[in-house]
Amino acid sequence: MSLAETPAPTAEPAVLRYAAFTHDPAGGNPAGVVLDAAGLDDATMLAVAARLGYSETAFLTPPPTGAQEGGDGVRAYRARYFSPQAEVPFCGHATVATAVALGERHGTGDYLFHTQAGPVPVTVDERDGALRATLTSVAPHTEEYPDADLTEALAALGWERADLDPALAPRVAYAGARHLVLAAATRDRLARLDYDFTRLRDLMRHTGLTTLQLVWRDPADPLVFHVRDPFPVGGVVEDPATGAAALAFGAYAREAGLVPDAAELTLHQGEDMGRPGLLTVTLVPGDPRVRVAGTGVPLPEPAA
Structure with a gap:
């Protein structure tokens, strides 16, 4: 393969760090959050999760073609979750962390995460000056x-x-x-x-x-x-x-x-x-x- 044919290395994504289920950075469960994972392959996402060392890191991309949008005013994403060693079908604390990060940037309201386990609706609201995310499970x-x-x-x-x-x-x-x-x-x-x-x-x-x-x-x-x-x-x-x-x-x-x-x-x-x-x-x-x-x-x- 010539130099011109060598694939360009995948750019390092912007990674946010949040703790979920807590008001205190010293409490709760830390999660990595990548709000724009477009173009990242599985190996890169796993490498990012491994480098962070948190139990999970969430990666967002646009929703799959033809997937439900969730209705007027609902922001929809595809969400994938990686532990340091493997992809998992769903992660609650990384969903909360990601939803709070989105709420800080786009405001409170309704979101929809398309996960490997199925669609997960999430509502972000503000209580006592803090953003709070409520997510609804798939059928249990x-x-x-x-x-x-x-x-x-x-x-x-x-x-x-x-x-x-x-x-x-x-x-x-x-x-x-x-x-x-x-x-x-x-x-x-x-x-x-x-x-x-x-x-x-x-x-x-x-x-x-x-x-x-x-x-x-x-x-x-x-x-x-x-x-x-x-x-x-x-x-x-x-x-x-x-x-x-x-x-x-x-x-x-x-x-x-x-x-x-x-x-x-x-x-x-x-x-x-x-x-x-x-x-x-x-x-x-x-x-x-x-x-x-x-x-x-x-x-x-x-x-x-």
Whole structure:
């Protein structure tokens, strides 16, 4: 190949950094955001995500030809999400971060993200001087997890069956990505997370899981949960605030009859990591979809 035929290198995209589900840059879950990813190939997007090292980075391009625009005044995009090691079909916290970034530039209102999991409507509004994004899931569902795989998951976590809350049965929940919901019987069990990274990663790959949604239900308030999310398939030990898993958990809680048909759940995540975040999950009667809302804040640029 002659020099004239050598492909030009892909230009480095402009990358924004936000923390989702928090007002404080020291809290919540950091995400990368690329608002104009036109012309970037998969390898470049993966390389950007790997360089950032966040659990996910979102990449926006114009919506696919013929895709629904979402109605008058709705801004539509195609959204793709990459962890440091692989593309994932959907990511909640990176969607919140991206929606807040768009809201800062284009104003509040309705957006539509075309994801690999399906179309995800997002509304950005302002509350108490902060932008807040509310996203609506694709149609969710739950399913059984094979007992042999559950035994392996517990072994990888270093948990015993006696560590599980018998009132919250283990199940896989989906609202754009698959998460195994495991409920700890005590707050102390949830706090002591120290697992076999490779063993759990291999099991999750084998059974098609994105994260484990480890939960503890607050006995003082049945609508309040503390959660943690191991994410070894993405090359991340733990995710600080996981919107996709929160959506899936909302579907789980409703199908299990743990909460009313109309409910607002509060999920605390990241406290045990020193990055506290707050996720609000809303269930609406007559609508099988689940909503999760949170704020977002820009992160300071790293030192050169």
